[in-house]
Amino acid sequence: MELTYTQVGDFQLPNLVLDIQPSGSIGKYGRMRKRYLEEKKDGTLTALVLSGKLTQHLMEINDLCREQIETLSRQMAKQEGLTERLKATDQMTWVQRMNNIRNRAEEIVVNSLVYS
Numbered sequence: 112m113e114l115t116y117t118q119v120g121d122f123q124l125p126n127l128v129l130d131i132q133p134s135g136s137i138g139k140y141g142r143m144r145k146r147y148l149e150e151k152k153d154g155t156l157t158a159l160v161l162s163g164k165l166t167q168h169l170m171e172i173n174d175l176c177r178e179q180i181e182t183l184s185r186q187m188a189k190q191e192g193l194t195e196r197l198k199a200t201d202q203m204t205w206v207q208r209m210n211n212i213r214n215r216a217e218e219i220v221v222n223s224l225v226y227s
Contacts, residue, residue, distance in 0.1 A: 130163040133170060140176035141169035144225045176220050183216040184209075 116123040137145070145165075148156035159165040188209065198205040 132163070132166050135170055136173075137166065137169040138173035138177070140221065140225055141173035143221065144172045145169055147226055172224060176224050179220045179224070180213070180216045183219065184213050187212045187216060 115126045117126055145156075148159070156165070159168050191208065191212065193205060193208055193212070
């Protein structure tokens with residue numbers, strides 16, 4: 112990469128252009144990952160910022176977490192026998208058990224992807 116300069120008065124300033132950042136939301140898990148990097152992994156955060164890949168990394172973590180939570184929740188619900196029949200006959204029990212499953216799946220995924 113060839114660096115060019117612009118003369119401004121007595122100084123030559125480099126012509127720097129920022130890379131285009133991906134558009135979109137980093138989401139809940141991306142924000143959690145960013146906070147973790149700020150508090151525990153400052154070197155990794157600095158490297159991501161300097162390379163221009165922080166936003167992309169946070170968006171990927173968010174998407175991956177959401178996908179894995181959904182997959183794990185479906186697998187756990189199947190394993191524990193939560194069916195549409197239970198949903199039709201006893202909605203409150205079904206909701207309670209699904210919330211429990213989702214919370215467990217979220218804890219597993221967050222610990223393995225966000226806080227690692």
